[in-house]
Amino acid sequence: MKLIFEKSVPGRSHQYLPKCDVDGVRLPENLSRTHAPKLPELSETDLSRHYTELNRNVHGVNSGFYPLGSCTMKYNPRINEEMAALPGFTGIHPLAPAHTTRGAQEVLEVSRQLLCEITGMDDMTFQPAAGAHGEFAGVLLIKQYHHARGDFKRTKIIVPDSAHGTNPATAAMCGYTVVNIPSAPNGCVDLEALKQVLGEDTAGLMLTNPNTVGIFDENILEITRLVHEAGGLCYYDGANLNAVMGVVRPGDMGFDCVHLNLHKTFSTPHGGGGPGSGAVGCKAHLAPFLPKSAMMDEGEHIQVRSFAGNFLVVVKAMTYILTLGREGIPEAAKNAVLNANYLQAKLKGTFTPAFDRICMHEFVLDLSSFRKETGVSALDVAKTLIDYGMHPPTMYFPLIVHEALMLEPTETESVETLDWAAEVLRKLYALAYEDPEYMHNAPHNAQIARPDEVRAARNPILRYQA
Amino acid sequence: MASYIPSTHPERQAMLRAVGVESLRELYRDVPEAMYLEDGALNIPEGLSEAEVCRKVTAMAAKNHVFPTVLRGAGAYDHYIPSIVKYIPAKEEFLTAYTPYQAEMSQGILQSIFEYQTDICELTGMDVSNASVYDGASAAAEAAAMCRDRKRRVTLISGAAHPDTINTVRTYCYGTNDELRVIPVKDGKTDLEALRGLLTADVASVYVQQPNFFGLFEDTEELGKLTHEAGAMYILGCNPIALAIMKTPAEQGADIAVGEGQPLGMPLSYGGPYLGFMATTTKHMRKLPGRIVGQTVDAKGERAFVLSLQAREQHIRREKASSNICSNQALCALTAGLYMSAMGAEGMAEAARQSMAKAHYLANALCALPGVSMKYSGAYFHEFVTVMPKSEEVLRALEEAEILGGLPVEGGILWCATEKVTREELDRAVSIVKEVLSA
Numbered sequence: 001m002k003l004i005f006e007k008s009v010p011g012r013s014h015q016y017l018p019k020c021d022v023d024g025v026r027l028p029e030n031l032s033r034t035h036a037p038k039l040p041e042l043s044e045t046d047l048s049r050h051y052t053e054l055n056r057n058v059h060g061v062n063s064g065f066y067p068l069g070s071c072t073m074k075y076n077p078r079i080n081e082e083m084a085a086l087p088g089f090t091g092i093h094p095l096a097p098a099h100t101t102r103g104a105q106e107v108l109e110v111s112r113q114l115l116c117e118i119t120g121m122d123d124m125t126f127q128p129a130a131g132a133h134g135e136f137a138g139v140l141l142i143k144q145y146h147h148a149r150g151d152f153k154r155t156k157i158i159v160p161d162s163a164h165g166t167n168p169a170t171a172a173m174c175g176y177t178v179v180n181i182p183s184a185p186n187g188c189v190d191l192e193a194l195k196q197v198l199g200e201d202t203a204g205l206m207l208t209n210p211n212t213v214g215i216f217d218e219n220i221l222e223i224t225r226l227v228h229e230a231g232g233l234c235y236y237d238g239a240n241l242n243a244v245m246g247v248v249r250p251g252d253m254g255f256d257c258v259h260l261n262l263h264k265t266f267s268t269p270h271g272g273g274g275p276g277s278g279a280v281g282c283k284a285h286l287a288p289f290l291p292k293s294a295m296m297d298e299g300e301h302i303q304v305r306s307f308a309g310n311f312l313v314v315v316k317a318m319t320y321i322l323t324l325g326r327e328g329i330p331e332a333a334k335n336a337v338l339n340a341n342y343l344q345a346k347l348k349g350t351f352t353p354a355f356d357r358i359c360m361h362e363f364v365l366d367l368s369s370f371r372k373e374t375g376v377s378a379l380d381v382a383k384t385l386i387d388y389g390m391h392p393p394t395m396y397f398p399l400i401v402h403e404a405l406m407l408e409p410t411e412t413e414s415v416e417t418l419d420w421a422a423e424v425l426r427k428l429y430a431l432a433y434e435d436p437e438y439m440h441n442a443p444h445n446a447q448i449a450r451p452d453e454v455r456a457a458r459n460p461i462l463r464y465q466a
Numbered sequence: 467m468a469s470y471i472p473s474t475h476p477e478r479q480a481m482l483r484a485v486g487v488e489s490l491r492e493l494y495r496d497v498p499e500a501m502y503l504e505d506g507a508l509n510i511p512e513g514l515s516e517a518e519v520c521r522k523v524t525a526m527a528a529k530n531h532v533f534p535t536v537l538r539g540a541g542a543y544d545h546y547i548p549s550i551v552k553y554i555p556a557k558e559e560f561l562t563a564y565t566p567y568q569a570e571m572s573q574g575i576l577q578s579i580f581e582y583q584t585d586i587c588e589l590t591g592m593d594v595s596n597a598s599v600y601d602g603a604s605a606a607a608e609a610a611a612m613c614r615d616r617k618r619r620v621t622l623i624s625g626a627a628h629p630d631t632i633n634t635v636r637t638y639c640y641g642t643n644d645e646l647r648v649i650p651v652k653d654g655k656t657d658l659e660a661l662r663g664l665l666t667a668d669v670a671s672v673y674v675q676q677p678n679f680f681g682l683f684e685d686t687e688e689l690g691k692l693t694h695e696a697g698a699m700y701i702l703g704c705n706p707i708a709l710a711i712m713k714t715p716a717e718q719g720a721d722i723a724v725g726e727g728q729p730l731g732m733p734l735s736y737g738g739p740y741l742g743f744m745a746t747t748t749k750h751m752r753k754l755p756g757r758i759v760g761q762t763v764d765a766k767g768e769r770a771f772v773l774s775l776q777a778r779e780q781h782i783r784r785e786k787a788s789s790n791i792c793s794n795q796a797l798c799a800l801t802a803g804l805y806m807s808a809m810g811a812e813g814m815a816e817a818a819r820q821s822m823a824k825a826h827y828l829a830n831a832l833c834a835l836p837g838v839s840m841k842y843s844g845a846y847f848h849e850f851v852t853v854m855p856k857s858e859e860v861l862r863a864l865e866e867a868e869i870l871g872g873l874p875v876e877g878g879i880l881w882c883a884t885e886k887v888t889r890e891e892l893d894r895a896v897s898i899v900k901e902v903l904s905a
Contacts, residue, residue, distance in 0.1 A: 001573075001577070002802075003577065003580070003581060004581050004586065004807055005581070005610045013610075013790065013810045013812060013813065014548075014808065014813075015811065015813075016548045016710040016808070016809060016813060017546060017816050017817060018886055020816075020820045020823055020824075020885075021613035021818070021889040022823050022824055022826075022827040022889050022892075023823065023826075023827065023890060024819060024823050025822050025823045025826045026846050027711055027712065027822070027845075028683070030687075031683055031712055031713055031777055031845070032711065032712070032713060032715075033709075033710070033711050033712055033713055033714065034717070036811040036812070036815065037585075037588035037709075037710070037813045037814075038588050038810050039585060039589075039591050039806050039807065039809075039810050039814070040581075040806075040807045040810070041590060041810050041811075042807060044550060044805060047550060047804070047807055047808060048550060048554070050559075050807075051554045051557075051578075051804065053574075054560075054572065054573075054574035054575075054577055054578050055554075055559045055560055055574055056559075057567075057572075057574035057577070058559035058560060058563050058571075058572060058573075058574035058575050059559070059571040059572065060560070060561065061557065061562040061563075061719040062558040062561075062565040063559055063562075063871045064560050066564070067825070068564055068567075070728040071564055073564060074470070075470050076562050077468075077470060077551055079516050079519065080522060081556065081561070082520070083519075083520070083524070084557075084741070085526075086523075086524060086527040087527075087532055087554075087901065088524075088527025088528055088529075088530045089527050089530065089603075089735065089736065090481075090528075090734070090735050091530075091532035091533075091734060092530045092531075092532060092734060092735070092736045092869060093533075093536060093542055093544070093734045093735065093736075094541075094542050094734065094736050095538060095540055095542065095873055096531070096533070096538070096870055097861075097865065099533035100530065100533075100865070100870075100877040101530050101531075101736065102529045102530065103527050103528065103529030103530035104530055106526050106529060107526055110526075114510050117508065117509050117510050118508070118510070122752075125882040129600035129601065129604070129738065129739070129789075129795070130600065130792075131792045132780075132790040132791055132792050132793070133600060133604070133791075134535035135790060135791025136641065136790060139654070140637065140640070140641060140772040143640075143641075164777075164781075165780040165781035165782070165784050165792070166780050166781075166784075166790045166792055168784040168785035169780035169783070169784060169785060169787040169789070169790035170790045171785060172643065172785040172786070172790075173611075173638075173641050173789065173790055174641045174642075175641055175642050175643040178784075178785040211663050212533075215496065216494070216497055216694075217496070218496040218497075218498065220498070221498060221501075244494075244497075246503060246508045246650050247494060247497070247502065247503055248494075248497050248501050248502055249501070249503070250502060253499040253501065256779070267470075269561045269562045269565060269797075270557075270562065270564045271560070271561060271563075271566070271795075271796050271797030271798075272560060272562070272563045272564070272565065272566060272572075272575040272578075272795050272796035272797060272800070273565040273566065273597070273757065273793045273794045273796030273797075274600075274739075274793045274794055274795040274798070275738070275739030275741075275795045275796075275797060275798055276793065284642070286605055291637070292631040293630055293633075293737075294630050294632070294633040295540070295628075295629055295630050296543070296737075296896075302633075302637040302771045303630060303633040303634045303636075303637050304604065304634060304637060304641065305600050305603050305604045305630075305634055305738075306541055306601050306602065306603040306630035306631070306634065306726070306737065306738075306740070307541075307542070307630065307736070307737025307738060307895070308736060308737045308738070309737065309738055310739040311735055311736040311737055311738050311739075312735050312736075312738065312739060313739060315523070317517055318523070319508070319523050319848065320772070322511070322513075322514055322519050322522060322523070323469075323513055323514055323519045324468070324469050324513050325510060325511055325512045325514065326506060326508050326509075326510050326511065326512050326513065327469075327505075327506070327512065327565055327785065327905055328468070328469040328513040328514055328684075329508060329510070330503065330505070330508060331469050331471065332469055332470075332471065332495040334477070334490040334493070334494075335469075335471045335473060337490070337493045338473075338478065338481055338482065338485070338490060338493065339473075339481075341485040341487075341493060341511045342481045342484055342485055344485075345484050345486070346484070346728075347486050355471055358485075358492075358495065358496075360493075369627040383570065386568065386570050390570065391571060408633070409620070411469075411470075411471050412470045412471065412472065413472070414472035415472075415477050415480075415481060419602060436661070436870070441765070443570050446569060446570040446571065447571065447573040447574075448569065448570055448573060448766075448770040449570070449764040449765035449766045449767060449768070450570065450764060450765045450771045451569045451570075451762050451763070451764045451765075451771075452763055452764070452765075452770075452772040453743075453762065453772050453774070454635065455762045455763065456760040456761070456762035456774040457760070457774055457775055457776070457777065460594075460760050460774060460775060461753065461760055461761040461762075461861060462580075462583055462594050462595070462751075462758055462759070462760050462761075462774070463580070463584040463587045463593075463595065464580070464581070464584040465584050
């Protein structure tokens, strides 16, 4: 389809502003722009149609099944959107006098209490704007804690090799040396490997539980105890909280701080990549170190962005938690786990699970022997799924499984959808033996055929030029 | 209580049987008994129906006061947002999609980002823009991180930058154990002479905000020249509305242009979601953090868009990545692109001119009152600081008249006007100030 710039016609525009009712002021000559930016010029009709056309070329959760592992693509309730769009929320200035923003403070306080209870933490900040941003704030809590005690010898953060790439990248951003530890054959933390690297230089451990292969680490209490014994702190990456919310709490597992992805677990939409909210919770001993705003709060604190964070996202998450409540939160988790296990069971006899056992909210398929037999890769399977209107699972992650496909159906999918997905995957499994070529070239009926990513990286074209 | 779970009880029983277990509890066999929360143990209120939750949350919103007249900025600006800019980003596909990893299913999002990147390049005069970052403050911090290398580790930031930006950059520097030095302010602007003294051989970058926190235009070209003479990189934090009429950051000498994108069609929303824009020269392209969308061709030779230059990113480089960022504010970038297309270059310039004109009208009217004066004398855009007696009473009286007055800052009040306020509203505000001062 055409770019908006290719639809532009000089002089075409729409009038949104009234005539200026005060005298004009000239910008000093040396500061003035010499030529206007070449922004598109369209009628409002064309503008509306352009974006409607773009929107047609997007697959959202509302369009169809989206089993993207570790991303928790659950349904995003409309009521959340309606609440966040209330003028009482969108129309308030972050620096308005506190007595005029009591409702906003109530949203943050109610959300803080709900999420502290769900995570077993004592305090929480909503300033971080995304999961990775929350990781950054969370690991800085650990750093400040050690520093405040005059302990500057702790220079290492331990990360399992199954971790998401943001974990080591975050530790590095916080000035730490990353110590990668190998996973045990069952995908969980190898206790012996952990013991070997723990020591006086250990600042902390970053862990997801259930982990990235969808298994709850049964040794979790032993793991956090060992880290604490060495003087380190435990960081919980909340990427997989949807499996256990309301069922077991990171605080009870022995974690000191946690980041949540309100845009995964708590149903706020991903918006094609953001805005999200990476709320960070912590136990009381870390609470004094939470980030705050230089403009909105007193005292010296760390800060990871302006003001109080993505406030409207918090409104949506709060609406969701209030809706589900005491019974609904654990029920959602349990059904997410049930749906994953059901889909895994329905695939028996086709693709091999990387770990053949009861899973949590997601499971990983290992296509390496399938690929050897058929020549069809995980990527080929993923791309063929697109023709069926199913968003592919997460591919090639975690790195400890080769030819990985990671499926997370979430609790908001019906049994018919899961049956259908299993049937499609079975069909593709068979197709790979009959016509691998077809799958190498998939998708066949999508918005585009496979794009040339190498060319994009070698000869970067990152903007339109006439 | 609504849980958005479709399965009925009989369906669940059948699914459990298919899995080969008796109960949901059995699925959690790896969870130690002691920490498993039995039914009802979670101590939060019972769930609500949609009608109830709607009433409850609406009541919270009603406890906020929305001022019809806003004369406060300081990093969040109340511009007019065309109706179409509010409507289109609410379309459900845009809203509910994930990061566009699967290009074959995400051309709409990818193209919208590519168009946004083009708009930002046009606005800033830079060669390359990323797909956006969290907000203006974190954009400044990411830009400073881009500039550090083995030898040059120190970041200098103007004391006239937004306090949240300074504190955020300080935090990112604390993360990597690097030093941040704040350049002193003289007469409301970055002190050029002080900068000269601070530009040691270990300085990686200098960050200046244009217009600055007090609304004043900085002597950015002079500051940039000094910075470059010392071999450091020059980062400009710009107001995107001002950019419609102001010399581009590229022309002002910037190596990296960043800024708070909120004025591009995002409501105030108590501070977020906003977006940070970030653009640089081709030379520094591969150091730019965050998502970037590139154009390529598909297997049939047709134009296609993909997430590109991923070799920079954490999922490939892990601890060697320069940033951990793995998302953008896609829906906000879409909003910003839409705003810029709706307003067009002329519409944005008009918003900038009117904002500036109204701020000057307000400043002149306020300073005509006895006892009121401008704190600084330099040229300014749509914000300015006044010195006046009875500041607190003035702001309280304005508030009672449904006007959100300027922000109290050290030694004065920081006012802001946008194209949204009318002359009548400004006159009314001034007459209230007059009344308080003459009482």
